[in-house]
Amino acid sequence: MNRNVYFAGSIRGGRADAALYQKIIAYIQKTDDVLTEHVGNLSLNAHEQGRRDQLIYEQDTGWLRRADVVIAECTCPSLGVGYELAYAERFGIPCHIFYRHSQTDLSAMLTGDTYFHIHPYEKLEEILPLLDEILGNRQA
């Protein structure tokens, strides 16, 4: 309950999964806090330069360092998400990676790194009980 969750999903790498990110974020928000709620904002303009990039970087890495856990949806390749995962590992933040295995082969830099918890899935419904378990919200 009320853990700080850093949700990582593709922004400039492509917004094909934005609606899925929104659903995952909404589910987590039932019990916990999502620092990166904007990743699921369907009207987020990936090309918007409103927040200067250095400010985005400083804010996001600050959030990463104080996160209790990182939840990453990695079906859509993204340089930023790859960076965030390595950064979180550096600071010892637990990382859970989800990807639809029928649609993508995940990078060996992630699947080969024993630090990460990797969860292949196909449908959103499969994720939800795993999220409960990761966040410690599963009913006994």
Add this chain to the structure above:
Amino acid sequence: MNRNVYFAGSIRGGRADAALYQKIIAYIQKTDDVLTEHVGNLSLNAHEQGRRDQLIYEQDTGWLRRADVVIAECTCPSLGVGYELAYAERFGIPCHIFYRHSQTDLSAMLTGDTYFHIHPYEKLEEILPLLDEILGNRQA
């Protein structure tokens, strides 16, 4: 001359730029050593699981730690390249990032990170003199 160069480019994220990677690698190899020559191999099967992922990870991170410099082509989004760049930063390896600015908006996690040297470009010919300069091979 004979510097150890880690060239980073997308493999499982997509091979659209594989021929470009090959040309950049061949250019660097005229004067220096490229640890990751396979990234430019046009017959590399991105889905091949021949090398087990954990072995790939151990080998690539080992190469990163002993590289003199990382040269990354980042036009095609890639989780692995994002991871590699953060990993190289952690170990203090200089990183030069190239991307075609008419084709992609680079992640703010890269453009906003003052550690990285970012080089937008359009044509291969623009890269070559920059590579000479980075590698210290420019004629006085």
